[in-house]
Amino acid sequence: MDEPYNPYLIAAYVITAVVLVTYALRLRAARAALQRRAQGRS
Amino acid sequence: MVSAIVMLTTALATGWIVWLSRDPEARVASARAVGAAAWVVIALWLWLVVYYAPIEQVQGIVQKIFYVHIPAIIPMYLGFVLTAVGGIGYLRTRDDRWDQLAIAGAEVGVIFCSLMLVVGPIWAKPVWGHWWVWDLRLTSTLVLWFIYVAYLFLRGLAFGSDAAKTFTSVYGIVGTAAIPFVYFAVDLAQGSTMHPSNPAREGLPPAMGQTVGAGMVAFVLVFAWLVARRMEVAALEAREASALRGAA
Numbered sequence: 001m002d003e004p005y006n007p008y009l010i011a012a013y014v015i016t017a018v019v020l021v022t023y024a025l026r027l028r029a030a031r032a033a034l035q036r037r038a039q040g041r042s
Numbered sequence: 043m044v045s046a047i048v049m050l051t052t053a054l055a056t057g058w059i060v061w062l063s064r065d066p067e068a069r070v071a072s073a074r075a076v077g078a079a080a081w082v083v084i085a086l087w088l089w090l091v092v093y094y095a096p097i098e099q100v101q102g103i104v105q106k107i108f109y110v111h112i113p114a115i116i117p118m119y120l121g122f123v124l125t126a127v128g129g130i131g132y133l134r135t136r137d138d139r140w141d142q143l144a145i146a147g148a149e150v151g152v153i154f155c156s157l158m159l160v161v162g163p164i165w166a167k168p169v170w171g172h173w174w175v176w177d178l179r180l181t182s183t184l185v186l187w188f189i190y191v192a193y194l195f196l197r198g199l200a201f202g203s204d205a206a207k208t209f210t211s212v213y214g215i216v217g218t219a220a221i222p223f224v225y226f227a228v229d230l231a232q233g234s235t236m237h238p239s240n241p242a243r244e245g246l247p248p249a250m251g252q253t254v255g256a257g258m259v260a261f262v263l264v265f266a267w268l269v270a271r272r273m274e275v276a277a278l279e280a281r282e283a284s285a286l287r288g289a290a
Contacts, residue, residue, distance in 0.1 A: 016110050
């Protein structure tokens with residue numbers, strides 16, 4: 001359990017990073033799409 | 043000292059989010075500074091986790107999962123409290139910007155609540171021997187997650203009508219009643235829960251407490267940045283809906 005590359009430890013940090021980065025990218029994509037459509041209407 | 047920094051950061055972040063919610067599209071530029079600060083604190087926090095925090099003698103290195111599990115607490119509660127703040131604001135003024143604050147708080151709060159519920163069992167499996175036990179803290183946190191996932195479903199199904207905004211505002215306010223129950227669940231269980239008590243009362247060794255504190259500051263900044271971006275998207279969605287209604 002004490003090896004530096006403990007799979008549980010790595011899984012916890014990787015899942016957290018993936019979830020937060022994915023959500024941030026999803027927000028960025030949504031904002032870009034909304035701004036594009038707004039420009040198309042104007 | 044660490045607790046004071048965490049509380050100050052949380053208070054400043056909350057104030058900034060509420061200030062931003064008054065005009066998300068114009069004021070979101072200030073989110074860049076918050077995002078930059080978040081990256082700096084994340085780097086510090088990860089350095090503390092890897093090189094500074096000692097390896098706990100009983101649990102071993104897997105105890106370092108605490109440094110990503112515990113910091114998600116504040117953003118989770120703060121997101122749901124902001125949903126109630128937005129709900130109260132909307133019911134009082136019928137201003138859509140309060141409603142946008144409510145939806146942003148709920149959505150980002152659910153993200154952090156989900157992380158708590160996923161990362162906790164990853165720690166529990168090697169330490170308890172079980173991924174999950176139906177004790178009061180775990181079960182009440184799961185119920186809290188369901189309450190706000192239901193809120194998001196209601197929002198998604200209601201297509202932004204005024205009646206739906208009123209209903210979900212009330213729902214978001216009532217939902218916060220579950221928060222104290224979750225927070226004090228370990229005390230309420232009176233020793234019959236496997237979950238450790240709240241970290242503020244555990245008397246962590248300084249190096250561990252400082253690492254948890256850095257994680258809390260980092261997560262609060264990430265939370266504030268995500269809420270700001272979500273409010274901007276909500277404001278753009280509202281503008282689009284208004285333009286489409288005008289064209290129809």
